[in-house]
Amino acid sequence: MTIQSILNDTATFLDHLGLGEEPFGAYYSDSKPEDAYGPKEGTPISRELEDRGEVDMQEVMKTFSCVIGNIWLARKKNGAAFISAKQYGCLGGVYYCSMMKPHLRFIEHYVSTGFKGTPLHGERYMPSPDAMREFMLKVNPRKAPGKYCIFKPLSQFSDAELPEFVIFFARPEVLTGLFTQTVFTTGDMECVVSPFGAGCTNIISWPLYYKEQGLEKAVIGGFDPSARKFMKTDELTFTVSLSLYEKMLAALPESMFNHETDWKSVRKKVERSAKAWGEEQE
Incomplete structure (x- = not known):
């Protein structure tokens, strides 16, 4: 059609x-629409950096931006929303949208029961980091076929x-x-x-x-x-x-x-x- x-x-x-x-x-593309809503470029993240203790979560959270939040803006303004590996906004979203693999271990604790002995008690959406890890490995998004994952109205x-x-x-x-x-x-x-x-x-x-x-x-x-x-x-x-x-x-x-x-x-x-x-x- x-x-x-x-x-x-x-x-x-x-x-x-x-x-x-x-x-x-x-859809995925190597270019994004003009004036699309999306995250600002964040500090570098990867499993390798995380394993070396070189991911500063305070810096990461300074550019937090939710995929659904950006789509919400796009819906209200009849525009587009995007996420990319560098402009990731959310540690979960960057994985779910195929922009980064493997996922950071941090998200396993953040979405479940947090880190013992720290103020991070977790979102409590999953019962344990192990359960969250199984979920992440099950979803296992493919490698992105473009630089950007983009969401926009069908008419565009x-x-x-x-x-x-x-x-x-x-x-x-x-x-x-x-x-x-x-x-x-x-x-x-x-x-x-x-x-x-x-x-x-x-x-x-x-x-x-x-x-x-x-x-x-x-x-x-x-x-x-x-x-x-x-x-x-x-x-x-x-x-x-x-x-x-x-x-x-x-x-x-x-x-x-x-x-x-x-x-x-x-x-x-x-x-x-x-x-x-x-x-x-x-």
Whole structure:
């Protein structure tokens, strides 16, 4: 499909869903859009430097910048967000977005139970550093095919530069439509998954994981407490590969949206939700 046909069908899909915000696309490139939102260049980091005790975490945190936070700015400004190996912003994000391997050991403690005998008690999202290490090794993002990992609105792509993944930001009623359309398209009762991860893990790392295995999976995310501040109340993410998304669009004519189904009652709830949050479409 051409980008214009994708956008035309996306407009139809969004109308069916009652979603006023277009999805974002994620891709890798050696150049980034002008005025893209992203981290400042940080102090050098690597496992090798960490093992030698040469990573100053106080300096690292001076340029902290969350991937989901930068996407939040891009969403509000209709712009792009990025992360790179040098402009990393977050020790987890730089790994999850394929910008640095292997991960720093520090993150194993930071996301779990911290370091004993220190003020760092950890985020307590995982029960132990060992459990966090297993998760990091399981996700194991591939080597990035470009200098930058970039996220921008679907309408800003072209036939010369297509997204690798398509990311929706939506509340439960709209997610009902996205979920059901994915199942209708694939016929797979387990085609939608929601594994543990940071906000950025579930919009790029896990989708990459399933794609590399040749599996068509949609990934629901947004359950990371640290990323919630950069998302609307009640909002989650829903990410699919471009190839699966094209199939979902092609399946629209025969889907529940174009027949007498219970979607009509759900669609009314979508409208009530939008009204409650002051997000009615014009």
